[in-house]
Amino acid sequence: MVFYIGRRLAFALITVFAAVLISFLLVHAAPGSPGAVVLGPSGTPAEIAAKNHELGWDQPLVIQFFKYVGGLFRGDLGTSLIDGHSIAADMATRLPVTTAIALFATIFSGAFGIVLGVTAAVRQGWLSRLVNSGSAVMISLPAFWVGILLVYFFSIQLNLLPATGYVSFADDPLGWAKSLVLPVLTLTLGGAAIVARTACAGMQAALRQEHMRTLRALGTAPWRIRYIHALRLASLPVVSVLGIQFIALFGGSVIIETLFALPGIGQASQAAVSSHDFPALIAVVIAATVVVVIVNLLLDLAVAALDPKLRTA
Structure with a gap:
């Protein structure tokens, strides 16, 4: 197990280093320069060149890269080219927003999806058909469309929840919770449908295993067969789906954050791209x-704990 964890940690560090290197090279290969962004259209070529020299943009790429990596080890992500604010401080305020949305949506998706999927697999019949058909409909609905419907119902018609905006937890915990309800619910509906289908299929396959019939023949209690032995087997694909779902929600949060006016990572990436703010990007x-690397690492460890055979893979 120690060797397995060490190998996964090594892969994680290599992945992060590769992401830093590739993003650094792509930014430098893109047209434009920091001097042109800072000075704007009014800057002359001489002024732009002087500004680039001041920012170190004309230094060899190797020197620039190692300077940037050294800053990363010190927790320095640079300053914005647009208004000069600290990018590290900006990330520190935006990361909790996106993380909270993705985390709560994943938790609720897992809770509701597992209950629905396992119940449908155990009960069979019309309930199984209802869960499968209903989840197919929910998966096909675009998240922004679901969000608009929720805003119309809960904000405009019932006036129960704010339609847009974000309140910091430190300022108002209740307001913070209310500002997250609609975005989280928007993502939970589709996510729970995916988990429900996965849990239902996994549970049905687990109950058909040969050793399940052996346990029944030995007189093992039905609840123990279903909710301990079978559920353990069915949990492998569910855990994998939940990990991938969190990564997808975290990385694809631009639409939801734009729809609900949330100051998260997705909104920051959109602003950085549109304004050519290279350090922020x-x-x-x-x-x-x-x-993503941390979540993947935790996912690998969780799957390995559920299936020890994977540790030697």
Whole structure:
């Protein structure tokens, strides 16, 4: 197990380093320069060249890269070219927003999806057909369309929840919870449908295993067969789906954050791309990569704990 964890940690570090290197090279290969972004259209070629020299943009790429990596080890992500604010401080305020949305949506998707899927697999009949058909409909609905419907119902018609905006937990915990309900619910509906289908299929396959029939023949209690032995087997694909779902929600949060006006990573990436803010763009890529790598590492460890055979794979 120690060797397995060490190997996964090595892969994680290599992945983060590769993401930093590739994003750094792509930004430098793109047209434009920091001097042109800072000075704008009014900057002359001489002024732009002087600004690039001041920012170190004309130094060899190797020197620039190692300077940037050294800053990363110190927690320095650079400063924005647009307004000069600290990118690290900006990421520190935006990361919790996107993480909270993705995390809560994944948790609720897992809870509701597992209950529905396992119940449908155990009960069979019309309930299984209802869960499968209903989940197919929910998966096909675009998230932004679901979000608009929820805003119309809960915000406009019932006036129960805010339609847009974000409140910090430190300022108002209740307001923070209310500002997250609609975005999380929007993502939970589709996510729960995916988990329900996965849990139902996994549970049905597990109950058909040969050793399940052996347990029945030995007189093992039905609840123990279903909710301990079979559920353990069915949990492998469910855990994998939940991990992938969190990564997808975290990385693809632009639409939801734009729809609900949330100051998260997705909104920051959109702003960095549109304004050609190179340091902010690299920081967003690095932050997203680190989160994805950590989640993948935890997912590998969780799957290995559920299936010890994978540790030697």
